[in-house]
Amino acid sequence: MKKLLLTAVTTSAITLGSLFSISAQAADYKIDTEGAHAFVQFKIKHLGYSWLLGRFNTFDGGFSYDAASPEKSKIEVVIETASLDSNHADRDKHLKGTDFLNVKEFPKAVFKSTGFEVKDDNNAVVTGTFMLHGVKKTISFPVQKIGEGKDPWGGYRTGFEGKTTLKLSDYGITYNLGPASTHVEIELYLEGIRK
Numbered sequence: 001m002k003k004l005l006l007t008a009v010t011t012s013a014i015t016l017g018s019l020f021s022i023s024a025q026a027a028d029y030k031i032d033t034e035g036a037h038a039f040v041q042f043k044i045k046h047l048g049y050s051w052l053l054g055r056f057n058t059f060d061g062g063f064s065y066d067a068a069s070p071e072k073s074k075i076e077v078v079i080e081t082a083s084l085d086s087n088h089a090d091r092d093k094h095l096k097g098t099d100f101l102n103v104k105e106f107p108k109a110v111f112k113s114t115g116f117e118v119k120d121d122n123n124a125v126v127t128g129t130f131m132l133h134g135v136k137k138t139i140s141f142p143v144q145k146i147g148e149g150k151d152p153w154g155g156y157r158t159g160f161e162g163k164t165t166l167k168l169s170d171y172g173i174t175y176n177l178g179p180a181s182t183h184v185e186i187e188l189y190l191e192g193i194r195k
Helices: 002-024 088-095
Strands: 028-033 039-046 050-056 060-063 074-080 107-120 125-132 136-148 158-165 184-195
Touching: 028 158, 060 184, 074 184, 125 158
Parallel strands: none
Antiparallel strands: 028 060, 028 184, 039 050, 039 184, 060 074, 074 107, 107 125, 125 136, 136 158, 158 184
């Protein structure tokens, strides 16, 4: 009887240990750029009178997330700077040139997280290194979990959004656009498919 009880306890402990190990490991997600369910957008004031909006059409990356241990989350996004699109060909040419992004010399902008500070069930502050225009800086910005669950195609998805403001001169972009246009707002809308 004691042997049977000991076996049952040991089996239960192993089972619980296995479940704990599984739940403690964050799931890896591929950002759904193929289905166009993710966006990297930017916004900057034009003369202080209105906003100029645009986006980057080509980017990739992924993130690691587990609702049971959200503080272990990680994210990496790689943006092709030449994919900038402000819906105006001449302006795009200027923004991609040496006055601004200089996409020939700096073809990629990269964000890689180093920390994830949980605020509540759906909000956190992510910290990481952001490289733009050949300059790498540590930045932090708020992110919000939009939702997660099964999709109609048998997969599992999780989505986040995050927004930050960058000072252009911090990244060596010093072209004078006037005092109202020294900062650019970056907005990330990322839907990931669990691998």
